Amino acid sequence: xxxxxxxxxxxxxxxxxxxxxxxxxxxxxxxxxxxxxxxxxxxxxxxxxxxxxxxxxxxxxxxxxxxxxxxxxxxxxxxxxxxxxxxxxxxxxxxxxxxxxxxxxxxxxxxxxxxxxxxxxxxxxxxxxxxxxxxxxxxxxxxxxxxxxxxxxxxxxxxxxxxxxxxxxxxxxxxxxxxxxxxxxxxxxxxxxxxxxxxxxxxxxxxxxxx
Numbered sequence: 140x141x142x143x144x145x146x147x148x149x150x151x152x153x154x155x156x157x158x159x160x161x162x163x164x165x166x167x168x169x170x171x172x173x174x175x176x177x178x179x180x181x182x183x184x185x186x187x188x189x190x191x192x193x194x195x196x197x198x199x200x201x202x203x204x205x206x207x208x209x210x211x212x213x214x215x216x217x218x219x220x221x222x223x224x225x226x227x228x229x230x231x232x233x234x235x236x237x238x239x240x241x242x243x244x245x246x247x248x249x250x251x252x253x254x255x256x257x258x259x260x261x262x263x264x265x266x267x268x269x270x271x272x273x274x275x276x277x278x279x280x281x282x283x284x285x286x287x288x289x290x291x292x293x294x295x296x297x298x299x300x301x302x303x304x305x306x307x308x309x310x311x312x313x314x315x316x317x318x319x320x321x322x323x324x325x326x327x328x329x330x331x332x333x334x335x336x337x338x339x340x341x342x343x344x345x346x347x348x349x350x
Contacts (some may be wrong), residue, residue: 197338
């Protein structure tokens, strides 16, 4: 009974984190409408995607103890997001691009660290967290590249009203040193270790709850 209870808790965690990752990602691709805010929103939304991937993938990786399961988890995130975005397309939402599987290469790096350090959990947290945090903002740029024509789409599908705090302002030259990837990677590398540690801790707690 306890074995099945532990397994069910494990799968519940996977579903919850993967679904939340998907929701974050759907709302993290709206560069089309906020053209003036594209770099800022890109930086901000690269970070939660990095952290959600790290929590779920690290949890799954340490739970199974099998290198390769982090990539499998990223695949779950990708498929969930494709399904959710397909639903948005069917409702007429004017997205001009598909979500590319940007999490897969970062998750592969996590698997590689776990395998190369002979399943050392602390190395996974430190090296894996930094590598995923630094790499995902870079891979996430693919999503921006696949936007056909942000300005054309923005004029074609205007938002009827915008609350004052969302009103676009003139872009600031030199803001964030014009490098959203560098800013996202810097923040991701620092926060990534913390969330990789959280993923490991969730695994420990699961066993304790089920013991």
